Amino acid sequence: MTGDGHGFFVFMVAIQDERRHRAFLAEAQLRHAWQFRQRGVAAASDPVEVNVPVGWHRVIKRLFTEVETLVPEAERGGFRWRRLVAAHGALEIRFDGVRDRIKPAVFRAREAAQVTCETCGRPGRLLLAAGSRCVSCDLHFLERLRDCDRAGEQAASNWWMSPHPGLGGRAPIVVLRTGAPPEILIDLALRRAMPDAPRINGAHRQRLQQTWPVLREAFGERLRSLRLAEFDPASQRGGTLLALLAGEADAAAQAGVATALARAGFSDLRLRLVGEGDLQAPATATDPWSAMLALEASISIPRYQPAAPF
Numbered sequence: 386m387t388g389d390g391h392g393f394f395v396f397m398v399a400i401q402d403e404r405r406h407r408a409f410l411a412e413a414q415l416r417h418a419w420q421f422r423q424r425g426v427a428a429a430s431d432p433v434e435v436n437v438p439v440g441w442h443r444v445i446k447r448l449f450t451e452v453e454t455l456v457p458e459a460e461r462g463g464f465r466w467r468r469l470v471a472a473h474g475a476l477e478i479r480f481d482g483v484r485d486r487i488k489p490a491v492f493r494a495r496e497a498a499q500v501t502c503e504t505c506g507r508p509g510r511l512l513l514a515a516g517s518r519c520v521s522c523d524l525h526f527l528e529r530l531r532d533c534d535r536a537g538e539q540a541a542s543n544w545w546m547s548p549h550p551g552l553g554g555r556a557p558i559v560v561l562r563t564g565a566p567p568e569i570l571i572d573l574a575l576r577r578a579m580p581d582a583p584r585i586n587g588a589h590r591q592r593l594q595q596t597w598p599v600l601r602e603a604f605g606e607r608l609r610s611l612r613l614a615e616f617d618p619a620s621q622r623g624g625t626l627l628a629l630l631a632g633e634a635d636a637a638a639q640a641g642v643a644t645a646l647a648r649a650g651f652s653d654l655r656l657r658l659v660g661e662g663d664l665q666a667p668a669t670a671t672d673p674w675s676a677m678l679a680l681e682a683s684i685s686i687p688r689y690q691p692a693a694p695f
């Protein structure tokens with residue numbers, strides 16, 4: 386397939402998805418009309434915002450059906466969806482009225498979305514790739530990685546079509562057709578998508594070293610090293626701070642430590658925790674993108690040493 390062919394393919398998929406989305410919406414509004422309008426307000430004047438990927442349609446359909454059974458006729462006048470939107474791999478749901486009755490159904494829908502591929506509806510997980518956060522199955526994660534291949538669209542297409550020694554002489558595309566993508570293929574695609582390792586000057590280094598005490602405070606001896614990736618000061622997009630930890634990365638600790646970092650003046654850095662095991666097998670890590678950044682596309686931030694007094 387040529388680069389242009391790939392572009393056309395993506396375009397066709399986008400059109401098909403758009404059609405499927407319109408059909409999905411039309412059917413839902415027909416079947417559950419009361420969920421989409423507010424008593425006394427013309428539906429067109431303040432339409433419900435529904436923007437969910439095709440892979441999540443089934444999750445949303447189930448939600449509409451559950452709400453149908455949970456809200457009795459007498460209470461339907463005050464209810465209406467306001468917003469059903471996919472944002473950074475999470476399903477955002479807002480509505481007016483009858484909160485307690487439908488809360489469990491809303492909770493279930495959010496939970497289901499967390500493990501459902503946004504593209505195809507098969508089991509998936511929340512996966513980062515080049516700054517975007519989506520729920521993907523392995524196959525569609527690979528597709529996302531192909532789309533951010535550093536060598537460009539044409540080179541990526543060629544690579545996917547060409548025999549590879551790491552895959553027993555088969556082309557990646559052929560391997561994919563045989564079933565679930567093997568770890569090695571995810572590993573190879575991750576490597577191809579990695580950004581350049583950052584370059585920092587003395588001032589950056591001095592500033593970044595101040596992150597050491599913050600993370601040391603949070604993780605103690607478990608903190609093995611700190612690395613910097615996806616850092617491009619000119620772009621104003623900040624950077625990714627990778628904390629390499631002994632043992633498993635503790636996802637529960639992430640939010641608290643990120644807050645501590647922001648308080649210390651580092652709100653421009655996105656913190657990612659990478660465990661020892663993640664480095665051994667990035668493809669199966671909780672966060673494969675960050676694990677590969679740590680291995681392939683980051684630089685070490687030297688340990689902070691307070692200046693010795695004279």
Ligand SMILES: [Zn+2]
Nearest residue numbers: 502505522525
């Ligand atoms: Zn998928």
